[in-house]
Amino acid sequence: MSTEPAEGDAQMPRPGNNPAIVVGVDGSDNGLRALDWALEEAAAHRCPVRLVYAYVPSAHRQGERVHGASPRMIAMYEEGREVFAAARAHLAGHRHADLVVGTALYEGPPAQVLIEMVSRARMCVVGRRGRGGLSSLLPGSTSMSLAVHARMPVVVVPPRGGQPADANGAGEANGAGGTAGPRVVVGVDLPAAGETAVEFAFEEALARGLPLLAVAAWDLAEPYAYNPAAVAEAVAEHQARTTRSLTQTLAPWREKYAEVPVTTLVEQSRPVTALVGHSGPADLLVLGGRAHPRSQVVAGSTTRAVLRRASCPVAVVHSPELPQASRNPA
Template sequence: MSEKYLIGVDASNHSRAALAWGLERARHRGASVELIHIADDSFLSESVAFLSEAQVASEQMLANEIDYATNTLGFTGNITGTAVVGHPIAEIELASKHADLLVLGAHSGSKFAGSIFGTRAVKIAAVAHCPVAVIPAEQTEAGTGIVVGVDGSESSKLALAFAAEEASLRSQPLIAVYAWMPPLTPGLEYLWSEELVTAQQAAAEEAIAIAVAGLASRYPDLEVQREIVQAPPVTALLQVAAKADMLVVGSRGRGGISRLLLGSVSHGVLSQLPCTTVVTRAE
């Protein structure tokens, strides 16, 4: 059974960057595509007339984006669309239950901040039932390597599995990043002993070796690079991913209202988005 990609659209440059990325991936993977446009009803009148008008506008927007996907971008695969009026986060969470990958555009510092493709991308990544790919609006020349953060947790193991398969399929190196910091108060680095640093470095090397063990047998041609960075996790990942093609991070599954707490690392990298970033979930 082929994969299904759900792509959020709104005709902005940001969502069209995500649309182009998602369609290209679907073309290579033989995946079907569903475009979704949501007219946010948060500020709409609750009258039947206003909601009906919003639905018509949403459907027209969706039709335009399907036309753009097929006639401008030349996508010839299976493509459908859904246009709804409602709360973007709730509607996309529901739709993500039936998708293998959710693709969103993202940007910051613009008049669109807070839209479905702006800061809400962080909240959507927290509640989605499938991996979420967040695509920068403006990408410079393509980088190299699939970067993944590892720390031994179940969520990072899932992220590593996704990243390894991605790197293998793309014939790119897998770059596993382990970040560590000595347990000392910032500003007291002069108190670090050589023994402490050596022990921490050895523990980091052991942890990353355990994390990537077994990949060689499953992906014999995969190049695995290990990066041990003495820095906070977000800083380390942003540093290594600056010249990468993709960054993959894991997010713990949560229940109830706490699902909106994505996690400091995932939130941190999505807020700065060094490259295309995928958030995997451990339900």
Template sequence: MSSENTEGPEHGLVRHGIVVGVDGSDQSTCALLWAAREAGRRSAPLYVVTAYTVPVFAASSMDAGYATVDDEVIRESARAVLDEALSRLEGMALEVYPRIETGDAAGVLLDLSEEAELMVVGSRGRGGFVGRLLGSVSSALPAHAKCPTAVIPVRTGARLGHPELGRKPGRDRDRNAPAAVEPVVVVGVDGSEQARTASLAAAEEARSRGLPLRVICSVAPFNGSLAWVPAPVDRKALHADLAVQLAAGRDWLQSHYPDVVITVDLVDGPPAEVLIEASATSELLVVGTRGRGGFAGMLLGSTSQGVLHHARGPVLVVPDRADPRLEDRSSFGPMVPQAG
């Protein structure tokens, strides 16, 4: 592991590596450990980044010396956070580049996503000067990053061999124990092109890990909130149509990933709840940044936001992007009509 505090190659630019944001919280430590394992699996460099801002009251103080001292103190705190993170990586055969950045944590990581292969953050963090890795970061970053973003909840620590992370004092050990993890990658789809992009990314994740892929489409229950529906919905007919579309989508995905075992599941239930439940036992859950809305749900709108806040395992959010493989989907069978 490179232990010097360097800005990395190419004059400080990230080049196709994995970037993980740390702030000293248990959540960011879980993100760090997961990112390190992923960097080792991919043989990719790991950029460990912390960010800080100078408080407005200090920066605007009439006493210029006060602002300077305050900046130095806060930067030293950020350096301590970074050093503690690096100590977690000692002994690992990784190419590591530590970085301290000045600025809003979400903005810093968004900028780095322009060149990164993967961004990794915790599902929430400590707040304060060093930065927050949820509210601002793990809400804003997945929706706007230029590369996929993995959001790692603190309970993932047990999977990584650190069950003490995130455990509340006095909580029963058995009640805090995570569910057994199935060797499977799960992707949530809703018929949108964004979901098809996510399914391609999920299939690649499954292929690279040597795991099967489970494709889930959930149908939310119709209740009083859907009183605008102009006529009674025939759920049996809806399920039959969706089953045909899912089968066609599976055949399309299988044509691009013939070596991956792919299954599809059509599930009744609110999309966010279905995917959160799946995250408890899957190796990785993959979602898109947004979806079509309506009956089958949205993937980042309400569904992906709900999943990110409450997931029980790692979630990979895939941004919308052009992919030539999307062009031949229609030749495999019916698709959900796209909004105009």
């Protein structure tokens, strides 16, 4: 079903204005927590916030006429008013409430609505759990569909008191600032690191006045398992090569964002284990990747596993759709 605007101004700011942060709200506690996160993000970057609710009609209303004041349309407006009223009540007295510049009520699948809305937005922010309290990270769900298919950055905010992460990292941190305390963490997928995600992580750390932890995880293939000498040699080789690659990848961004304290961490571990393990004390975990067509089902990805288990907000930042030469951060 195509999405149809029904309330509010759904237009993103005109070119020259600071792009808005779009927040998907649904009346849930987790949705309101996502709104709180978006307001703090908007304050750090001095940009507006727009609230979007996507109404999905119940099965018995799917075939009703869409013109005129049909029961289906009345139900959509009533539900939208209820969701936005809850958001306004939550915003009462909030120090950044004035950054909310509009609401928009649409009919259609939430993921489809938001993917189309964020095409000109700064980012999209959603909660990890919906009104029913069930995880929204199942295949085809709103959070997962956005994280996999949206071209703009998507931030998934876990519920309050979310699953704690295992903070025991196997690697050794290098650089100023150590690995403890509030920080921004970026997972660097080497050798083809997503520069868009790396730059996003540096910008977030700068805006928040926090150090950045860059994590690169690697693991050995199974054939080494029964040859201890080969394992030791391979471990040393992989560790050294990954460390060099990570250093080279970060070098131009460290020069551009010289104010950001950077720690690098190369560890022999599965990427999901490493990233979730370091997400516990983090303010934000940034993942890279490439957006997939909406018709393509992506199963078993690192992104899905991290989103399901991370205890801090996770930003999924896709590289440009078409291959490009490495950008010069100068």
